[in-house]
Amino acid sequence: MSVRLGIMSFAHLHADFYATAISGLDDVELVGVWDDNPKRGEDAAARYGTEFFAKPEELFAPVNELQGVIVTSENVHHKRDVLAACKAGVDILCEKPISTNIRDARVMIDECERAGVQLMIAFPCRYSPAFLRLRDLVSGGELGEIVCIKGTNRGQNPGGWFTDPSLSGGGSAIDHTVHVVDVIRALLGEEVTKVYAEMDTVFDPDLPAEDAAILTMNFDGGTVVTLDASWSRPANYPTWGDVTMTLIGTKGNASADLFVEHVDTWRAGDGTFLWEPYGHDANADLIADFARCVESGAPVPITGYDGLKAMEVALGAYRADQTGEPVGLPLV
Known part of the structure; x- marks a missing residue:
């Protein structure tokens, strides 16, 4: 069975790299896309042959059996999107930087720990x-x-x-x-x-x-x-x-x-x-490693704390x- 991932926002140009990486992995599926810019999200969903969801809660609906999301929104919106995914109980790969301030980063890390959700930061290097x-x-x-x-x-x-x-x-x-x-x-x-x-x-x-x-x-x-x-x-x-x-x-x-x-x-x-x-392709290895952790429950190798310290x-x-x-x- 494929690991079922979603993407939250195509604001960041790396979203296309990650979607392309998903399409090249046999055991990972892009379930859908949410974006607060509907035109951008619809275009991205069409490019990758997946579904666009108008609201985050629609992407997280139980019928989609979502296991993880990739957050590639504008930096200031990382906290909003990570907490939404955390509330839904899915693991998260968040684009760098983790946030724009220390307080938000700590909230993101703490809430994910409380919910038992993994938070990984996208450092493909x-x-x-x-x-x-x-x-x-x-x-x-x-x-x-x-x-x-x-x-x-x-x-x-x-x-x-x-x-x-x-x-x-x-x-x-x-x-x-x-x-x-x-x-x-x-x-x-x-x-x-x-x-x-x-x-x-x-x-x-x-x-x-x-x-x-x-x-x-x-x-x-x-x-x-x-x-x-x-x-x-x-x-x-x-x-x-x-x-x-x-x-x-x-x-x-x-x-x-x-x-x-x-x-x-x-x-x-x-x-x-x-x-x-x-x-x-470092991006493909990043996505594959995240998917492996989502599927197995293994600890992510690049944590929210790593993102905070950088x-x-x-x-x-x-x-x-x-x-x-x-x-x-x-x-x-």
């Missing part, structure tokens, strides 16, 4: 072969003590609600800090104790949010991390962006690009240059940029 190899190198001691890490998550400006802080919670910093922080937490098994950041609107002066952010972080084991969390890639860049890390250890160094698997393509006519990905660094970075001083974590 954890499934990248490059990350998995870095993890093995670090855990095996081959690089020695990790002294510092340079990370990047540089992308194109996604536009739309992503640039509206009332819906997204900020700009590039909240969008592109959490992925790298999460994988470094997973690599080191440590927490950030201090963050400093400087941000600005550099590439599009008309944006109401920052599109450039440089962070410096101190982890409790002594590792120092720098991160470029920006929307610095131009619209004609051959791919959406990158996630890279360079690790400097006492016994060696290692560098990785988590999305390096691609073919360079040039198109005649308009002269388009694109990176065509091949090989491993978001906390981004929020601390905003505070540091505003005050001009490093900010201690956890936030009070």
Whole structure:
């Protein structure tokens, strides 16, 4: 029997990645879609050959035998949608960041724990072969003590609600800090104790949010991390962006690009240059792992707490940029 999943909102562009991943898995079924934008939801349901539901409670109706949902609404609506799914008793995969503030994230985590519902956060970088190899190198001691890490998550400006802080919670910093922080937490098994950041609107002066952010972080084991969390890639860049890390250890160094698997393509006519990905699909592995946990009841590997700790660094970075001083974590 297939694991029966639904999708709550196609506001986030990752919703299409996840729906595509579901369609490629033999033992997972997309039961239906709900969206507070009916036209967007109806179009998405038609694309993936499933049903659109006008109300969340219709998606959660017992007749649908729903087992889990993927929440891909605007960041500010994550709490609303996660709590609706929690009330219905279905497991949840929530797009990153978990929320836009600490209080909402804690409510989401606490309510899911009370209801016995699993809350997983969508950090597909954890499934990248490059990350998995870095993890093995670090855990095996081959690089020695990790002294510092340079990370990047540089992308194109996604536009739309992503640039509206009332819906997204900020700009590039909240969008592109959490992925790298999460994988470094997973690599080191440590927490950030201090963050400093400087941000600005550099590439599009008309944006109401920052599109450039440089962070410096101190982890409790002594590792120092720098991160470029920006929307610095131009619209004609051959791919959406990158996630890279360079690790400097006492016994060696290692560098990785988590999305390096691609073919360079040039198109005649308009002269388009694109990176065509091949090989491993981290989004598909993310969905497959979530479905496995839903079916078996096994604990999810990326928890709501992981989402909170990654978001906390981004929020601390905003505070540091505003005050001009490093900010201690956890936030009070």
